Amino acid sequence: MKAAHYLLGIVMAALLLQGCAFSRGTVGDDVKTEMVATIQKGTTTKTEVVNLLGAPDRLLQLNGRDVFHYYRYDAKAGSLLLILLNFTRLSVKSDDVFVIVNRDGIVEDVISSKRTESLGFRFWPFGE
Amino acid sequence: MKHVGKRTIPLLVAVMVCLPFMGCNVARMTLNTTLTPESVAFIVPGKTTFTDVVTRLGAPDTITDADSGVVATYRFLDLKYSRVNFGWLAKPWTPVDPDLIFSKTGLGVDEFQVFCNPDWVVVQQGFQRSLTRPPFHPYPF
Numbered sequence: 640m641k642a643a644h645y646l647l648g649i650v651m652a653a654l655l656l657q658g659c660a661f662s663r664g665t666v667g668d669d670v671k672t673e674m675v676a677t678i679q680k681g682t683t684t685k686t687e688v689v690n691l692l693g694a695p696d697r698l699l700q701l702n703g704r705d706v707f708h709y710y711r712y713d714a715k716a717g718s719l720l721l722i723l724l725n726f727t728r729l730s731v732k733s734d735d736v737f738v739i740v741n742r743d744g745i746v747e748d749v750i751s752s753k754r755t756e757s758l759g760f761r762f763w764p765f766g767e
Numbered sequence: 768m769k770h771v772g773k774r775t776i777p778l779l780v781a782v783m784v785c786l787p788f789m790g791c792n793v794a795r796m797t798l799n800t801t802l803t804p805e806s807v808a809f810i811v812p813g814k815t816t817f818t819d820v821v822t823r824l825g826a827p828d829t830i831t832d833a834d835s836g837v838v839a840t841y842r843f844l845d846l847k848y849s850r851v852n853f854g855w856l857a858k859p860w861t862p863v864d865p866d867l868i869f870s871k872t873g874l875g876v877d878e879f880q881v882f883c884n885p886d887w888v889v890v891q892q893g894f895q896r897s898l899t900r901p902p903f904h905p906y907p908f
Contacts, residue, residue, distance in 0.1 A: 699830060699831070699832070700832055701830065701831075701832045701837050702832065702836075702837065702885050706830060708829075708830075723790060723791065723855065724791045724793075725791065725792045725793070725794075726793050726794075727792070727793070727794035727795070728794070728795050728796075729794070729795070729796040729797070730796075730797050731796070731797065731798045731799070732798075732799055732800075733799065733828065735825075735826040735827070735828065736826065737826060737830060750821050750826045750827075751826055752821070752825030752826035754799065754800070754825060764793050764794060764795035764847070764903070765793075765795075765903070
């Protein structure tokens, strides 16, 4: 009897998984947290930032300061294709790093957040 | 006869329940975490600094220059799509492949803007538009 239950479970799982799809897309390079952590406010220079993180994705001007913006987008999509009823959920999140450099070429502030770490594959489109 | 009726009624009910779901597609796309007035209630103009905002909400998507300060923008999006193909109902009985599709897409897009003075103190904050959370229903009319 137990074996029949296991077999039924396996069959059900196999039936559901045969209509599954996982897709992923990324834009930009991963900005490593350890590398960002080495940037010191008041001491690290603009050249050192470029050597460490590469050329910025965007260069902004804020009140006479240069702002280097590095970003990365991560998209994960999960689909449950049950022939008659299909569910798809696509979630996109971004990692952003802003390095604010003063007129003397010294880092004034670093603003960063890594949202993609909490990004997972989801199938259920309802709720939050 | 009674025995047949006992079996048929639950079967009919099951079919009736399943019919609306035939040929259904439900999809959703979200960009970043949706911010609500409650999640940004901690911001007090004139007191809260930009560092406080970043600590709570993370880095913004863009920072732009303004005449008397800086504007930080957080963008988010919630897209809902649903589709029903009633052609599925006729598929078993017709030699052709009929389609009668109802679908609807709801796009909820908004951004939260924080305006800071040159000392990085929040002066003003607000949502660009109030995000209407689109429902999942495929009826387009």
